[in-house]
Amino acid sequence: MTDQPGTESHDEAVSSSAASKSRRKWLIASISAVLLIVAGGAIYATTGIFGNHDGDTPPNGNGSATPEHCRDSSKDTGVSEPESPPMNGGVEVAEDGVNLAKASDIADVTFGVLVENSSDLVARDVTVKMTLKQKSGPTLRNTDGESVVRKSTIPYVMPGKEFGTGEDVRVPIGEVEDAPSVKTEITVGEWWQPNNDVHEFASISATVTNKQDDPDDHINVTVDSQYCDDAGVAKAGVIFRDSAGKIIYGASGFQASSDTADLISGYAPLKNYKPGKTKNLAMPNFWSISTQGAPGAGFEKQPDWEQTEIFPYADSDKG
Structure with missing residues (x-):
């Protein structure tokens, strides 16, 4: 001065x-x-x-101003231990869905699961175990004869927030029925107060900006991080819905990119999310990637891009 x-x-x-x-x-x-x-x-x-x-994009493409709450973030909370599991609410399946594409000898199956933390605590180290089931009950087996069981690990889910995940798999046509389903089991490692002296938790949200462009290999988003400094590694989950609003696919664990080049053939992953808003980040369009080799006439249900949901998170020791 x-x-x-x-x-x-x-x-x-x-x-x-x-x-x-x-x-x-x-x-x-x-x-x-x-x-x-x-x-x-x-x-x-x-x-x-x-x-x-x-919401203006800075010249260097980094995030905007530090969130308002960060100006007074140095106070000790006195909270240094996790809480007991909440008496009301928890991390539960809010919605799921399955999509199918059949051919003469094989079938492609995509499925998505949307989980929600309905408690007032932060759920840390959340594991979502998804098992693909036949309508009659048995677990589906893929083309290698292995049971279709997938796990997705989420560093944390904030109170009242949702997270999307899922998978795609190819199975022998004899394994699949007209209406396979997903059985989901959720485990939470620890429960924490949002404000504590051990872990830094903050919401990161995203708005899809090219929903109407029928995105090919990437989805453009604006990310808003409430962290007070860089939050990394910059990862995300995604949920795709059909025109009726039903979930038809989900994926998670992929990294964002500051480059909207071809994300299928390779791209430079974004190291972290900057505080505030960052425009024009690219997320891989897993729908296009997974369904390029779809057999037969393709999937029964197609995505409505207007309803695409992205769930960014910081995969690091911040949380």
Whole structure:
């Protein structure tokens, strides 16, 4: 911060009017310079900080201004231990769905699971175990003869928030029925108060921005991170729905990218999410990736891009 100039002391012995005028000119020039610096700083703060906070993309592509709550984030909470499992609520399956594409000898199956933390605590180290079942009960087996059981591990789920995951698999046609289902088991490692002195928990949300463009290999999103500094590794889950709003596929564990180039052939993963909003991040479109080799006429249900949901999270020791 530029110091304000003080009042000049005058030597009573100096009586020259020219000297007095010189001092006054110097004082006026100094004050004017300070005002210009202050004004310039105010303009920068207004256009740079508040503009970015409203969603403008910074020149370097990083996040916008630090979230408001971070200005007072140094207080100790006195919470250093996890809580007992909540008496009310928990992490539960909010919705799931299965999609099918049949051919003469094989079938492709995609499935998605949406879980929700209905408690007022943070669920940490959440494991979602998904088993694909035949309508009559037995577990489906893939083309290698192995039971179709998939696990998705989520670092944490904030209170009242949802997370999407799922998988795709190829099975022999004799294994699949018209209406396979998903059996889901959820385990939670620990329960924590959102504000504590051990783990840093914060919400990260995303808005899909190219829903109507029938995205090929990537989905563009704007991510809003409430972390007070960089949150990484930048990963996400996704849920796809059909025109009726039913879940037809899900995936998780993939990384975002700051480059919207071909995400199928390879791309540079984003290291972390910046505080505030970051526009034009790219998420791999797992629907396009997994269904490119779909047998026969393709899947029974097709995605409605307007209903695509992205669930970003920081896969690191922050949580």
